[in-house]
Amino acid sequence: MIPTPDLSHLKQEDYLSIYEPAEDTFVLLDALEQDADEIKSLRPLICLEVGSGSGCVSGFIGSILGPYNSLFLTTDINPHASLCTLRTGRQNKIPLEPLTAHLVTPLLPRLHHSVDILIFNPPYVPTYDSEAIDAQSQGDIRGAWAGGKDGMQVTDLLLEQVDDLLSDKGRFYLVAVKQNDIAGIQARMLQTYNLLSEVVLQRRAGREHLFVIRIHR
Amino acid sequence: MVRLISHNLLACHAKGCTSNNFPLQFKDVTVELREQESNPDFLKNIMPRLEWKALVGAARQLGDTSLPEEMPEMLDDEFLKNLHHVLFEIHVEEGAMVCPNCQHVYPILNGIPNMLLAEHEIS
Numbered sequence: 001m002i003p004t005p006d007l008s009h010l011k012q013e014d015y016l017s018i019y020e021p022a023e024d025t026f027v028l029l030d031a032l033e034q035d036a037d038e039i040k041s042l043r044p045l046i047c048l049e050v051g052s053g054s055g056c057v058s059g060f061i062g063s064i065l066g067p068y069n070s071l072f073l074t075t076d077i078n079p080h081a082s083l084c085t086l087r088t089g090r091q092n093k094i095p096l097e098p099l100t101a102h103l104v105t106p107l108l109p110r111l112h113h114s115v116d117i118l119i120f121n122p123p124y125v126p127t128y129d130s131e132a133i134d135a136q137s138q139g140d141i142r143g144a145w146a147g148g149k150d151g152m153q154v155t156d157l158l159l160e161q162v163d164d165l166l167s168d169k170g171r172f173y174l175v176a177v178k179q180n181d182i183a184g185i186q187a188r189m190l191q192t193y194n195l196l197s198e199v200v201l202q203r204r205a206g207r208e209h210l211f212v213i214r215i216h217r
Numbered sequence: 218m219v220r221l222i223s224h225n226l227l228a229c230h231a232k233g234c235t236s237n238n239f240p241l242q243f244k245d246v247t248v249e250l251r252e253q254e255s256n257p258d259f260l261k262n263i264m265p266r267l268e269w270k271a272l273v274g275a276a277r278q279l280g281d282t283s284l285p286e287e288m289p290e291m292l293d294d295e296f297l298k299n300l301h302h303v304l305f306e307i308h309v310e311e312g313a314m315v316c317p318n319c320q321h322v323y324p325i326l327n328g329i330p331n332m333l334l335a336e337h338e339i340s
Contacts, residue, residue, distance in 0.1 A: 045262055068256040071222060071263070075332075082329045086218065095253065095305070097223045101332040106323075110226040110239070114266055139333070 002033050005059030005092045010084055018081045019053040019144035023205035028121050028175050029060050031201040031212035035171075036064045042169055044116030048073045050103055050158060053081050053144060055088030055096055057119055062094030070116075075101040078139045102136070103158050104165065115165040120158055121175040126151040151180050159185070162215060163193040171216045173200075178209040189215055218251075218308040218328035221279075222263075225272050225304075227330070229316035229323075231338045237318040240271035243278045246312030246325070255301040261292060263304075276303045 007021070019025075032039065044065065049058045052074035062072055072089070074096055076082050082098040089096030099106065123132065125145045132148030147153055155174070162172050176182055182199065189195040197215040204210070229238035269288045276284055283299035314323045314330060321338065324331050 045259070045266070068254050069259055073223065073226070077333070079326075079329065079331060083327055086327070086329060095218075097218070097220065098329055099219075099223065099227075099332055100329055102334075105230045106227050106332040108228075108230075110228060110268070137336075 002036065002060065002063050004029060005056050005063065005088060007054055007056060007088060007091075009087050009091045010054055014054075014080070014084055017141050018078060018084050019141065021054055021056045023203070023208065024121055024124075024175050024210055025056055027201055027203050027205070027210045028057055028119070028173065028212055031173060031214075032057070032060060032064065032119075034201060035214070039064055039117065039171075042116060042171070044070050046071050046073065046111070046115050046167075047117040047119070048075070048104070048107070048111070048115045048165070049119040050075050051120060051122060051144070052076045052085040052096075052098060053121075055085030055098070057121065058085065058096050059088050059092045059094050061117065061119070062089070062092065062096065067094045072096045073107070074098045075104060075107075077102050077136060077143055103154075104161055108161065108164060111165055113164070113167055116167050116170050118162065118165055118170065118172040120155070120172070122155040122158070123147045124151040124155065124175065124177050124180055126179050129153065147180075151177065155180065159189065162189070163195060166195075166217060168217060171214055174213045174215065176211045176213060178211070182211050182213065185213065218310070219325055219330045220305055220308055221272060221275050222304040223330075224275050224309075224314070225267055227314070227332065229319060229321055230332075231316065231319050231321045231334055234316060234319040234321070238316055240268065240275060241314035241323065242317055243275065243309065244313045244315050244322070246279065247310045248279055249308045249310050250306055251308055253301075253305045255298070257297050260297050260300055260304075264288065264292075272303065276307070279307055279309070281307065
């Protein structure tokens with residue numbers, strides 16, 4: 001049982017603008033823990049988390065791999081989230097490298113076929129398109145959950161870059177809900193990019209039926 | 218904390234800015250040095266992923282001249298120690314990174330670079 005990162009340095013004021021870890025975060029942590037031995041044996045050099053929020057998940061990956069065996073890059077569109085991620089890294093003695101950025105744009109082309117572990121717990125809640133667009137451009141808390149049509153508006157943008165990012169041995173862990181059409185995501189990744197995938201964990205939490213999909217070459 | 222390992226991975230992505238957009242040039246920076254435990258195996262494995270000239274240039278911009286112009290064939294302890302220091306122990310806390318092509322300024326605040334673009338700059 002790998003302990004969840006210490007988030008005691010984050011306060012209620014922080015959670016007004018950044019996403020407080022919830023069931024979707026925990027299902028992702030559980031999936032990563034389940035795969036911990038495989039992830040370690042991969043000996044990943046570069047880990048990248050998109051939408052790091054509090055930094056909880058990257059902190060956890062750091063605990064699995066050890067602080068100095070990989071580079072832990074994170075991005076978040078919300079500058080406050082990047083700062084919280086930095087502080088979470090310090091609190092847990094894992095050197096996290098947060099960037100405030102939209103998805104992965106400033107890291108391509110340099111990270112072409114270079115990411116060994118890619119992680120995204122996206123804004124997956126189906127909302128009006130305008131709500132999702134607005135939320136991302138404001139970089140505020142709604143950007144953490146508002147996902148537009150089928151909850152896939154933001155996820156789809158990253159799915160287009162996965163084939164470019166993943167190294168030969170790379171794995172992408174994606175959180176999704178039933179309304180995102182899990183089988184559809186898997187089929188698209190196979191047909192368009194020849195990427196294989198499995199559902200590694202699923203769980204019902206309240207009204208959400210959560211899935212963690214693992215995508216790879 | 219933006220360190221030189223990350224800087225070596227960042228390019229300008231403003232609309233239309235597709236050439237001479239890497240590496241970004243440091244401007245008005247405040248730097249802090251913080252020790253970190255070294256992992257020579259990691260260093261050896263990450264070397265193929267580095268843009269060497271960009272790394273050397275960035276280190277020199279920040280006042281460190283310990284790295285050779287060309288990536289060496291033999292990786293002795295002294296070299297690995299210097300490489301570790303340049304990649305992981307120099308923290309740029311405040312300042313900016315500027316695109317050599319389009320001059321877009323990416324500010325660095327609290328050790329975190331802001332790579333977001335304004336509406337009109339997004340392709």
